[in-house]
Amino acid sequence: MVGIALGANAQDDLINKLKDNKSASGRSGFQFTTVINAEATSVKNQGSSGTCWSYSTNSFLESEMIRMGKQPVDLAEIFTARNAYIEKGVNYVRMHGAISLGDGGACHDVINMYAKYGALPQEVYTGLNYGTKTNNFAEMGSLREAVLAAVVKNPSLTPNWKKAYTAMIDSYLGEVPAKFDYKGKTYTPLTFAKEVVGxxxxxxxxxxxFSSNPYYEKMTLMVPDNWSLDQIYNIKMDDMINTIDNALKKGYTIAWATDVSEKYFSWxxxxxxxxxxxFDNMTPEEKATMFSGPKPEMEITEAMRQQAFDNYSTTDDHGMQITGIAKDQxxxxxxxxxxxxxxxxxxxxxxxxxxxFVKYxxxxxxxxxxxxxxxxxxxLNIK
Incomplete structure (x- = not known):
């Protein structure tokens, strides 16, 4: 899909800024009634890491297990991230450093890493290999960048760089077990993905x-965190809402990549x-009461949506999971x-x-x- 996370430091700044926002009686002003809500697993905390893309899409996979009638597994988000960091490093070297390298990633990264590397339960691979209780990736991120910057400066590469790069990541996140026991049976990550997650x-x-590209065809989404250069299906704006609604009504959830940097997103x-x-044209009173209850909304057009993407007011900075529909009062x-x-x-x-907001x-x-x-x-010719 799309790049969904900022680098660790930028993600921390954004999260802290949003968490510092004071409640404007949002919960008492809005009265929500659930219309549809698919089952999901417990809320997690990505900590000081730009891994929202892995948390949101692994949560999506856990909901898929529930939908399929399986007992959901608490999947190891950092196992996915670890594998993506290795693949990202390979692409970075192949591109001579001319591609994104940070913590950020995309929903498709989770699917791609699942297909290539399999999956692990959280209890087997926490990624907390150096004494912390939550993720803290700043130091590891700096070292990843330093190692790969040195690699791409060499006039000819040895085959050892990937081994050294992987060992550095594993020194922070932990080595991946070749085999492990889960509920009385031994698995590899690939057999666990096939037999348990399924x-x-x-x-x-x-x-x-995006109106910049032909509709109903595939396109490469040009955002920095699409380091793998995956393609997506390009559809009309109203098709997005119709698709999300249709999926939710049929019991499917959505892994969603979006921009959360606007003043009208309140964590x-x-x-x-x-x-x-x-927002810039609001009175002080309007700004102070933005979340005191339902307000009229701007009507969104395809041209507005494209312009916001082109002028960077829509940025590729966060991933979450859409689980249902509700109505306000x-x-x-x-x-x-x-x-x-x-x-x-x-x-x-x-x-x-x-x-x-989702349209825009x-x-x-x-x-x-x-x-x-x-x-x-x-x-779309999807079989």
Missing amino acids: INPKDYVELSS KNGVAYVPATN TGKEYYIVKNSWGESNDYKGYLYVSKN KTTAFLLHKDGIPADLRSK
């Missing part, structure tokens, strides 16, 4: 909407929408969204995000192909 990576597709209040008045629908910043906000780790600020989303409406699947 998803088929080929069943998952990602989509977005503390657990609400995101697009005010009818631009006026009858307007919002998506129920699971985050990975712990339970410190008004809704214990969840948010209510308006459909207009989505950079891409990933879902099971059977969640896509039949007519759109036919247009």
Whole structure:
């Protein structure tokens, strides 16, 4: 899919800024009634790491297990991240350093790493190999960059650089077990993925909407965190909402990549929408009461959406999981969204995000192909 996370330091700054926002009586001002809500596993905390893409999409896979009638496994998000960092390093060297290297990634990274490396339960691989209780990747990130910068400066490469680079990552996150026991049976990461998790990576597709490219064809999403240069299906803006709604009504959840840097995204209040008045033109009172209850929203067009992406007001900075639909007291629908910043906000780790916000600020989303409406699947030639 799309790049979903900032680098560790930038992600920390963004999270801290959002967590510092004071509640404007958001929970008492908004009254949400659940319409649809698929089952999801517990809320996690990505800590000081830009791994939202791994947390959100592994949470999505856990919900897929539930949907398939399986007992969900608490999947090791940092196992996925560790494998992506290795593959990212390979691409970085192949591209002579001319590609993104930070913590950030995309929903498709989780599917790709699952297909190549398999999966591990959290109890087998926590990624906490140096005494911390939560992720803290700043030092490791600096060393990753230093090692690879030195590698690409060499006039000719030896085959040892990848071994040294991998050993450095494993010194922070822990070595991956070749085999492990889980509930009385021995697995490898690949056999665990096949026999216990049981998803088929080929069943998952990602989509977005940009008027800069032909609709109903594949395109490469040009964001820094798409380091693997994966392609997505390009659809019309209203198709995005119709697809998400269709999937949720059929019991599927969504791995969602978006921009959360706007003033009208409030982590503390657990609400995101697009005010009818631009924030810079609001009165002090309007700014102070943005989250005191439902407000009129700006109507979003495809041209607005494209312009926001082109002028960097929509940035590729976070990934979450859409699990359901709710209505506020006026009858307007919002998506129920699971985050990975712990339970410190008004809704214990969840948010209510308006459909207009999703129209405007989505950079891409990933879902099971059977969640896509039949007519759109036919247009996209998805079998």
